[in-house]
Amino acid sequence: MSVLEIKDLHVSVETDQGTKQILKGVNLTINEGEIHAIMGPNGSGKSTLAYTIAGHPKYHADSGSILLDGEEVLTMTVDQRARAGLFLAMQYPVEIPGVTVTNFLRTAKTAIDGEAPAIRSWIKDVRQSMTNLRMDKSFAERNVNEGFSGGEKKRNEILQLELLKPKFAILDETDSGLDVDALKIVSEGVNRAKANTGLGILLITHYTRILRYIEPDFVHVFVNGRIAEQGGPELADRLEDEGYDRFLVDSNVG
Amino acid sequence: MSAAPTSTTAALPTSEQHGIKAHSDGRFGFVPVQTRNDRFKSVDVADFAPVTGREAVWKLSPVAKFTDLTAGELDGAPYDVASTPTDGVAIDWVGRDDARIGSVGAPEERAAANAWTSFEKALVITITGEEDKEITVTRAQLGTGPRGAHAIIEARPFSRATIILENTGDARITENLEIIVGESAHLTVVSLQEWNTGAVHLANHFASVGRDAYLKHVVVSLGGSIVRVNPSVRLAGPGSDTDLFGLYFADAGQHLEQQVYVHHDAANSRSRVTYKGALQGTGARTVWIGDVLIGRNAPGTDSYEQNRNLVLTEGTRADSIPNLEIETGDIKGAGHASATGRFDDEQLFYLQSRGITEDEARRLVVRGFLSEIVQHIGSKPLEDRLQAAIEAELRSTDEVRAPAPTEEN
Numbered sequence A: 001m002s003v004l005e006i007k008d009l010h011v012s013v014e015t016d017q018g019t020k021q022i023l024k025g026v027n028l029t030i031n032e033g034e035i036h037a038i039m040g041p042n043g044s045g046k047s048t049l050a051y052t053i054a055g056h057p058k059y060h061a062d063s064g065s066i067l068l069d070g071e072e073v074l075t076m077t078v079d080q081r082a083r084a085g086l087f088l089a090m091q092y093p094v095e096i097p098g099v100t101v102t103n104f105l106r107t108a109k110t111a112i113d114g115e116a117p118a119i120r121s122w123i124k125d126v127r128q129s130m131t132n133l134r135m136d137k138s139f140a141e142r143n144v145n146e147g148f149s150g151g152e153k154k155r156n157e158i159l160q161l162e163l164l165k166p167k168f169a170i171l172d173e174t175d176s177g178l179d180v181d182a183l184k185i186v187s188e189g190v191n192r193a194k195a196n197t198g199l200g201i202l203l204i205t206h207y208t209r210i211l212r213y214i215e216p217d218f219v220h221v222f223v224n225g226r227i228a229e230q231g232g233p234e235l236a237d238r239l240e241d242e243g244y245d246r247f248l249v250d251s252n253v254g
Numbered sequence B: 001m002s003a004a005p006t007s008t009t010a011a012l013p014t015s016e017q018h019g020i021k022a023h024s025d026g027r028f029g030f031v032p033v034q035t036r037n038d039r040f041k042s043v044d045v046a047d048f049a050p051v052t053g054r055e056a057v058w059k060l061s062p063v064a065k066f067t068d069l070t071a072g073e074l075d076g077a078p079y080d081v082a083s084t085p086t087d088g089v090a091i092d093w094v095g096r097d098d099a100r101i102g103s104v105g106a107p108e109e110r111a112a113a114n115a116w117t118s119f120e121k122a123l124v125i126t127i128t129g130e131e132d133k134e135i136t137v138t139r140a141q142l143g144t145g146p147r148g149a150h151a152i153i154e155a156r157p158f159s160r161a162t163i164i165l166e167n168t169g170d171a172r173i174t175e176n177l178e179i180i181v182g183e184s185a186h187l188t189v190v191s192l193q194e195w196n197t198g199a200v201h202l203a204n205h206f207a208s209v210g211r212d213a214y215l216k217h218v219v220v221s222l223g224g225s226i227v228r229v230n231p232s233v234r235l236a237g238p239g240s241d242t243d244l245f246g247l248y249f250a251d252a253g254q255h256l257e258q259q260v261y262v263h264h265d266a267a268n269s270r271s272r273v274t275y276k277g278a279l280q281g282t283g284a285r286t287v288w289i290g291d292v293l294i295g296r297n298a299p300g301t302d303s304y305e306q307n308r309n310l311v312l313t314e315g316t317r318a319d320s321i322p323n324l325e326i327e328t329g330d331i332k333g334a335g336h337a338s339a340t341g342r343f344d345d346e347q348l349f350y351l352q353s354r355g356i357t358e359d360e361a362r363r364l365v366v367r368g369f370l371s372e373i374v375q376h377i378g379s380k381p382l383e384d385r386l387q388a389a390i391e392a393e394l395r396s397t398d399e400v401r402a403p404a405p406t407e408e409n
């Protein structure tokens, strides 16, 4: 059984005003098949955690470690991490002019599997996933994320999640910018992926509404660069009622 | 290319016509010293002073490297051309007294005038017949001696064709090509430069597009040491239409230049200029100057020009200078865009985060960037060939970026 362990992770970025510490000792263990929700206010460092796991070059891990089945992830290149089984659905997916979705998906699948997928079943899989996510066929020939609406970009992320079949997926605010119908469709996609592959999920969100469709096993409250409290699904309900104020009072001092 | 950081910093700020910013509404209170159409023209080389490199047309070119072409004696004899016989396409060599010679344009600089003064016979490609046809005309044996040449492509009224001018092998050549697009004709001309390393090619293409006629003109420059192809298109008849595409990929030490000029000289004419280039390796140099003149007698003009450059490594330089002169207030639209951007790290991260290696991600993005041009050529075999040529250029990028370890024995 796969496990992703984050141990005492400290992360900083270089800014114009010098080095800025963002993550201040994050500890988190996710087992295959588990869904962990991370909730926290704006600027608390949720995306930083996501990007650091994926290996974005802007974020510098000062200390601590991220282990995937005991292997240090922090020393891997971005593409090695993906091939090792990590997937990040981005808060702001990037546009790639001139590269079609079809070409991109096939190239990524080939890279992850180490060999080109069998053409017939691959085309069928892509079609099926697109239909499930209510993505029009025409998206296949469009350039990746170019001119996609916010909701379409998020579906395109989940399409990749379904097709690339990672061991662990980090979903960074996949729910934001989605109307209720799109939220359901995207959530179904995530649940389908989990049912098919049993992946572990780190679900980053502001709001509890996505948790109605994707049920977390654990909820972590993220404040000021670390996990301030954790519990079961009931913690999300409490946050819905009380907001983050209770946590912010402490962290704002100083 | 919206995602790449864009800037026009590579443009030289010295040009008199530079600084035209308020272009999209077609009104600006800036009158150039001399309109583009008033440049001195002559077919006689003696009418031009020796080239110094300070002239407007030469100031971004390495003129010292081809004084033989601007000032020396040129071999103006016919050369070997290869092509497959095609119905509706006639290829002949004609004498200097042929009436079509000089009917479209005349040199504005000394290398072009030297060619004009020197050529013995002109190569003429005449197109007739309304059915679509495609022909490739290849020059591969021009040799290393300095040459001057002249050619004409005449698309008779209502005719249709795609002419691919394929250039390979060695060359030191200056030449003029006149393109006559008759009424309602539909012509595609592709000039493909895949010269050997070391080749120097200076070309001026002069085109005249008749009433309701269409010209697609494509310049693809990949191989050669110095390649300068300057197309001038006069939209001469009402309803005339042109698409000018360019694709170039400059490697270390290569100079690839194009000075594009579109003259709207009739009502309801339309032009689109789209040039895209990639640069890699120390001393890779590209120049794009895009002049558009919307004349007094061109109401209803619809015009847009753009140049995009993608910088892949350090040590390159891309000049990109768009230029718009408007002499009539009554136009449908006119605008320009120019951007030179570095490889976008966020794109790289996104692709890598899906398991794609850095090298492959770069290839994917560059291929995507240039494919916009390739896809518009309209000849499937040629498109496939160009994709393969771009792949080959990209493989050499990998070598530039990560030189193979030298083996000791």
Ligand SMILES: Nc1ncnc2c1ncn2[C@@H]1O[C@H](COP(=O)(O)OP(=O)(O)OP(=O)(O)O)[C@@H](O)[C@H]1O
Pocket: A013, A014, A015, A020, A022, A040, A041, A042, A043, A044, A045, A046, A047, A048, A049, A058, A091, A206
């Ligand atoms: N590249 C960067 N340069 C400078 N500051 C950064 C950078 N990335 C993040 N930060 C800062 O680090 C802090 C945490 O940012 P992060 O994006 O991780 O927050 P978040 O919890 O994802 O917020 P949101 O809910 O708004 O998405 C913020 O104060 C942010 O401004």
Ligand SMILES: [Mg+2]
Pocket: A046, A047, A048, A091, A172, A173
């Ligand atoms: Mg965020």
